[in-house]
Amino acid sequence: MTRRRRTILITLGITLGAAALAGGAAGAMGWWGGTAGGPGSPYGMMGPGMMGYGGMDHGMMGGWWSQPPVPGATPLSAEQVAERVRAILPRWGEPGLRVGHVMEFDNGFYVVVEGTDGKGAFELLVDRYGTWVHPEPGPNMMWNTRYGHMGAWQRTSDTPPVSAQEALRQAQGYLERWMPGTTVGELTEFPGYYTIDVTTGGRPSGMLSVNSYTxxxxxxxxxxxxLSETEADRDHS
Known part of the structure; x- marks a missing residue:
C-alpha cells in the first residue's frame, strides 16, 4: 500500500469516526426538527472544539446552526420559544424539568433547562423561526455527566473538584488572556460543568463553559x- 493511499484511508477513518460520534451525541439527547430536517440533518452535527485553559476555539462550530429566514416568516419571541421547549420536555420522561432562562442571539435562541433542584440540567438551541430544537453542542454533549453523550467517562467522584468559585477564576483568567476587556457574569451549574456568561461593559456578549472535573x-x-434575555418559568412560578 502506498503512503498516499494509507494517508487517504486514515483521513477517511477519522472523518467517519467523527461523524459517527456527532450523530450519536445528537441522538443521545434527542433532536426535534421541522423544515430544517430531522435526525441525520447537518444541523445535528457538532465539531470538536474542546480546549484546555489557554487554548482558543477559533469557531469550528460558529454559524453551523443558523439558517436563512423563511420568506415572510416572523422570528419567534423568547416566550414563544419557551412554550415550544415546554411542549417537548415531557419526552425526557423526567418530571419537574422547566425552562430556566432564554437568551436571544442573532444566530438564534439559547435555552437553559433546569431540574427540580433549580440547577441547570441541560442546554438547548432553537432557531429564530422555531423550525427545530436541538441540544447545544460542545460541553452540553461532551461534558454533561447526566444528559450528555460522552460526559459519564469523566466522572471520577460524586463531588467535582472544581467549585463554582474556581470555575469563575479559571474563566476570568482565560478572558484576561484571550479576550481583554471582558469579564465573567452569571454562572449556571450543570452536571459535570459550569456555563458562565461573558460580559462586555456590564452586558452579556457571549458565554463559555468550565469542566467541573478538569x-x-x-x-x-x-x-x-x-440581543436579550428572559427568565421564563421563573417569571411564571
Whole structure:
C-alpha cells in the first residue's frame, strides 16, 4: 500500500469516526426538527472544539446552526420559544424539568433547562423561526455527566473538584488572556460543568463553559451577538 493511499484511508477513518460520534451525541439527547430536517440533518452535527485553559476555539462550530429566514416568516419571541421547549420536555420522561432562562442571539435562541433542584440540567438551541430544537453542542454533549453523550467517562467522584468559585477564576483568567476587556457574569451549574456568561461593559456578549472535573475552558463560538434575555418559568412560578 502506498503512503498516499494509507494517508487517504486514515483521513477517511477519522472523518467517519467523527461523524459517527456527532450523530450519536445528537441522538443521545434527542433532536426535534421541522423544515430544517430531522435526525441525520447537518444541523445535528457538532465539531470538536474542546480546549484546555489557554487554548482558543477559533469557531469550528460558529454559524453551523443558523439558517436563512423563511420568506415572510416572523422570528419567534423568547416566550414563544419557551412554550415550544415546554411542549417537548415531557419526552425526557423526567418530571419537574422547566425552562430556566432564554437568551436571544442573532444566530438564534439559547435555552437553559433546569431540574427540580433549580440547577441547570441541560442546554438547548432553537432557531429564530422555531423550525427545530436541538441540544447545544460542545460541553452540553461532551461534558454533561447526566444528559450528555460522552460526559459519564469523566466522572471520577460524586463531588467535582472544581467549585463554582474556581470555575469563575479559571474563566476570568482565560478572558484576561484571550479576550481583554471582558469579564465573567452569571454562572449556571450543570452536571459535570459550569456555563458562565461573558460580559462586555456590564452586558452579556457571549458565554463559555468550565469542566467541573478538569477545569478545561470551552468558549461558545456559535451564538452570535447577544440581543436579550428572559427568565421564563421563573417569571411564571
Amino acid at each position: 477545569g478545561q475552558v470551552w468558549y461558545h463560538t456559535w451564538h452570535g451577538a447577544f
